[in-house]
Amino acid sequence: MAALRGAWRPLSNGRVLFGKPNSNGRAPLLLPSQLVSFRGIASKLFVGGISFYTTEEALSEAFSQYGQVIEAKIIMDRASERSKGFGFVTFASEDEAKTARTEMNGKVLNGRVIFVDNAKAKLRFNDPLPVARGPPEPSGNK
Secondary structure, eight states: OOOOOEEOOOOOOOEESSOOTTTSSSSOEEGGGGGGEEEEEEEEEEEOOTTOOOHHHHHHHHGGGGSSSEEEEEEOOTOOOOOOEEEEEESSSHHHHHHHHHHHTOOTTTEEEEEEOOOOOOOOOOOHHHHHHHHOOOOOOO
């Protein structure tokens, strides 16, 4: 993806207006979570050990004392519609995320000790993956 250039500004609906207008005359809209993948604009933390009763708002509030929280997401089980006990918090800067990681790791949140670490990159299934299928076919005219 090409590097994003220009200024961005948050909109009231949670999306972000970024850059030059596209073919329909509007600037492209990005979700805050989409900013994570663009050159360190934001930093994402993994939070494990979350109580089943913790809400995304409570998670965001707990971490907001260390910086600007762009998004707080608790992962839910689709079948039971209950928390899986972990989530992610996205900060506006890497420094804020680093401070939050060191300060919140091992703290108690809603009666449970939480564990905080840097989030790992998500493997995208639509990216082509190399497949080993033996030696390459000899090239040449047959």
